[in-house]
Amino acid sequence: MAYVSLYRRFRPDTFDKLYGQEHIVRTLKRQVANGEIGHAYLFTGTRGVGKTSAARIFARAINCINPIDGSPCGECSACRALSQENNMDMLEIDAASNNGVEEIRDLREKIKYRPVTCRYKVYIIDEVHMLSAAAFNALLKTLEEPPSHAVFILATTEAHKLPATILSRCMRFDFRLISTEEIAKHLAAIFAELGREYEEEALTVIASAGNGSVRDALSVADLCLSYSKDKLKYEEVLEVLGATDRATVMGLARNILQNDINGLLTLIDKTVRAGCNVTVLARDLTSLIRNIMIVKNCNFQLDIPKEQQDEMRAIGDSADNWRLLRVLEILSNLEGALRNSAQTRLLLETACVKAAELKSDLTAEGLIGRINAIESRLEQGVAVASVAAVAGAGAVKPEARKVWGQVITKLSGDKMYALSSACSGVTVTYENNKFVVTAKTPLDYNTITREKNFEYVTATLKSFTDAELDVRKGFTENAGNIDGLKTLVDSDILQIKKI
Numbered sequence: 001m002a003y004v005s006l007y008r009r010f011r012p013d014t015f016d017k018l019y020g021q022e023h024i025v026r027t028l029k030r031q032v033a034n035g036e037i038g039h040a041y042l043f044t045g046t047r048g049v050g051k052t053s054a055a056r057i058f059a060r061a062i063n064c065i066n067p068i069d070g071s072p073c074g075e076c077s078a079c080r081a082l083s084q085e086n087n088m089d090m091l092e093i094d095a096a097s098n099n100g101v102e103e104i105r106d107l108r109e110k111i112k113y114r115p116v117t118c119r120y121k122v123y124i125i126d127e128v129h130m131l132s133a134a135a136f137n138a139l140l141k142t143l144e145e146p147p148s149h150a151v152f153i154l155a156t157t158e159a160h161k162l163p164a165t166i167l168s169r170c171m172r173f174d175f176r177l178i179s180t181e182e183i184a185k186h187l188a189a190i191f192a193e194l195g196r197e198y199e200e201e202a203l204t205v206i207a208s209a210g211n212g213s214v215r216d217a218l219s220v221a222d223l224c225l226s227y228s229k230d231k232l233k234y235e236e237v238l239e240v241l242g243a244t245d246r247a248t249v250m251g252l253a254r255n256i257l258q259n260d261i262n263g264l265l266t267l268i269d270k271t272v273r274a275g276c277n278v279t280v281l282a283r284d285l286t287s288l289i290r291n292i293m294i295v296k297n298c299n300f301q302l303d304i305p306k307e308q309q310d311e312m313r314a315i316g317d318s319a320d321n322w323r324l325l326r327v328l329e330i331l332s333n334l335e336g337a338l339r340n341s342a343q344t345r346l347l348l349e350t351a352c353v354k355a356a357e358l359k360s361d362l363t364a365e366g367l368i369g370r371i372n373a374i375e376s377r378l379e380q381g382v383a384v385a386s387v388a389a390v391a392g393a394g395a396v397k398p399e400a401r402k403v404w405g406q407v408i409t410k411l412s413g414d415k416m417y418a419l420s421s422a423c424s425g426v427t428v429t430y431e432n433n434k435f436v437v438t439a440k441t442p443l444d445y446n447t448i449t450r451e452k453n454f455e456y457v458t459a460t461l462k463s464f465t466d467a468e469l470d471v472r473k474g475f476t477e478n479a480g481n482i483d484g485l486k487t488l489v490d491s492d493i494l495q496i497k498k499i
Helices: 022-034 051-063 077-082 101-110 133-144 180-194 200-209 214-227 234-241 246-257 261-273 278-297 306-316 321-338 344-356 364-379 398-413 417-424 442-449 451-462 483-488 493-497
Strands: 040-044 090-094 121-126 150-156 171-174 427-431 434-439 468-473
Touching (some): 022 171, 040 051, 051 077, 051 090, 051 150, 200 214, 200 234, 246 261, 246 344, 261 278, 261 344, 278 306, 278 321, 278 344, 398 417, 398 451, 417 442, 417 451, 442 451, 442 468
Parallel strands (some): 040 150, 040 171, 090 121
Antiparallel strands (some): 427 434
């Protein structure tokens, strides 16, 4: 006997086996129990969530002689008749290949004939949005006033393409995406029936790969079962999907938020050399940053283990919301760019380094993000003295670090936001009664050393200590050209926000 794929073999045949659509199951069951059967239904939702399966179950349920809790019994003459492929009372029409007006006219001619063995003649029109305009017009009158023995079930993934005249004549049911947890439970039941052993984390990865679709998840499971010899392991699923293990993605997120460029590029190189799909890696990393932001700010639980959420929370605590948001924006744009590029690794490395070194993000959005971060910190009463101390004899002493933090806070309080942002990203040493400020980027150096700005910083420093100020370059002369960005470097936040 030919092999039958999992999604066909385990297609639900009762409402109780239809996962993740309780709101629809409950309504359809009550209609069957009360005999309140409508003449036209619209099942809409993304692929693989149970639209066609629900239509077939409902068609058998309304014809079943002895329905069990609203579901077909599977044993009566009607159920047996409708389970045959050559039955005449449940007709499935593929609108993608039968989308012309002639097919609908033929349907209108045949619908007048009563069912052969059942109570209702059910027409299931799949991908109904593919019908032509003329076909919709031909269907309209029949759909509005069909014979008492006829029931229409229209299924589509794109309900917005249906004419309003069709939508208004149907009872609409929106099928939801199914949670990863529910898909994993369904997979566990299937694996148990197949007698195959598995690691729970492997099923979670397969369920997540389905992206809310049971059919997609079962297709992945089919592939993984063929790949695995005995017990299905987590590493084997990752190899099949070309995905990255959780620890690696966590490491990438940690390196980005801790500005560890060496660790970041090394880990990307190791991961890509291991055969990981760059697009999948970018998607997983974007999803993780999103989850970190949710865990950091929200109380509701995600569909992931608690220990993983605790790890995400620890990573998120090292970064402000503005930074997480900017990293998420950069990585979200990356996924679209990867679709049309042959240099996928280069794009990934560039985006990750840009996300890690936000001080080098010379776009208007990046500058405004840093300014907004300063405003947010001031509102929370938190000093913005994130100054890096240099190891050795010239390291900043605690009291000196406090003074430099007061300088930055004072600049922000005076609404010198761009200048304050530049001063918060430098490296500072204190020696011989002098603050030696080393700027890491041309943008920061030019901002601080501009004549009026330098005088302002010096005067601010003098208000706290009698130490001198010395600003030095911590970059090569060709590190970057800022001529095009001079209009962005201004002490007035309002001018920057106008861009």
